[in-house]
Amino acid sequence: MPKPPSRQNKATSATSNNSTSAASSANKDISQQEDPGSATITVTAVEVPELTEQEQSDRLHLERKVERAFFEAGKALSELRDGLRPAVGDRKLYRSTHKTFEEYCKQRFGYTRIAASYKIAAATVMDNLLTNGLQKEEIATDELQTPKMLTNGLQILPNNERQVRPLVSLEPEVQREAWQKAVEEAGGKVPSGRIVKDVVQRTIERTRVPNTYQLGEVCQILAKDNPELRGKGGCWGIVNHVGEFSCTVTTWDGEYTVRIAHLKPLNYLPAECQQMQLISDRINRLRDNENLEEAARAVLKHLGELKRPYLTAVEEKLLSVIEQEYGVNEGNEPIAHS
Structure with missing residues (x-):
């Protein structure tokens, strides 16, 4: 009597056929893939809209406000101490609450006498740079008319007090020369306070008597x-x-x-x-x-x-x-x- 076929062999055969088919398919897929080194990666680009003219104007205006913050502080302190026109005499706008300007600055702003004086001196230097070589333009703000500081060609403006403070010890004409030299050493960019200090020191050594x-x-x-x-x-x-x-x-x-x-x-x-x-x-x-x-x-x-x-x-x-x-x-x- 013939022996019935073995189910185990059938199953093994089927499994073997499935494995062979899967391996063949995998080999086919691998063989069709490109070299990973030359594979193309698709990146979905996100479009960044260009700034409108109004947005560009707003950005520039805000940047200038940040840059001139120390300048405005020094000018304001000077006016609080001396009034709008110093030649007329001290108005002493702090006099209703404090006996001295030093006491007023300490209690109202947390500034020492030296710190307040340096801010005023830095504003004086900035005025010198603006008046003699760097341009000034009047623009309207929400509260008052303030100078908008601009750059003209390679003329770059200071944007913090540390860059201006070393210039205080120089004569006005020499201040402008030293600042332009510092800008050159910074590659046409706003120089750091250290660069300005080095330039000022070399200037003093060169001109010392x-x-x-x-x-x-x-x-x-x-x-x-x-x-x-x-x-x-x-x-x-x-x-x-x-x-x-x-x-x-x-x-x-x-x-x-x-x-x-x-x-x-x-x-x-x-x-x-x-x-x-x-x-x-x-x-x-x-x-x-x-x-x-x-x-x-x-x-x-x-x-x-x-x-x-x-x-x-x-x-x-x-x-x-x-x-x-x-x-x-x-x-x-x-x-x-x-």
Whole structure:
């Protein structure tokens, strides 16, 4: 009797046929694929719409507002301190709430005296760059008319205070030259504060003059928008140390180390220098008194700004009265009060 066919063999055969067919199909697919190195990848592009003219205008306007933020801050601080027209006299817009501008800046904005002065000085430098070479255009804003800072060809504007601060110590004409040199070194772009500082330092070294001041000489301080010398412009001082590029001078209210660019020789005769030294000694003995009243301090400040090497009769009497009141005389000996 014939043996029935085995089901197991049928199943194996079917499985074998299916595997062979799948392998054949896979081989066929692989053989039809391109070299992966030359395969084309399809990327769906997302279209970015171009800015409209209005959007371009808005962007430029906002960028300029960011760039001139430090400039506007310095200008505003200057007006708060001096008014819109400084020549007319200080308006002191802070006077209703604060006695001094320094106190006002500290409490209202968190600025120290030096920080506020640097912002004002930086705005002065920016004004110089705008007025002499960089263009200025008036544009309307929501609140006021403000200068729109532009670039003209290769002329690039500073956009933060760090780039401007090193220029403060230079004369206005030299500021413009130094800034353009910094722009060149930055490849025609806005230079960093470090680049500007390096250029300014090289400029100072190139133009520095020898220090000819002598010990005991009387000279006058020139503030020249140097924030650290604010309030000292016009004061005379006695040179007590001569450095390579600066002098330490004794003034009516203390000692200051000042670069020779900020000093002016008064060319007094030796005898006149000795007379001014005596006056300086008398003022200095008084200024250290903790109980010195404002009226007495005002007299000392006046004497510290003299433009002559002597005291008038009235000035001598005033100084003598203050010395007597606070127990000091010209010989630095206490005066006994009855």
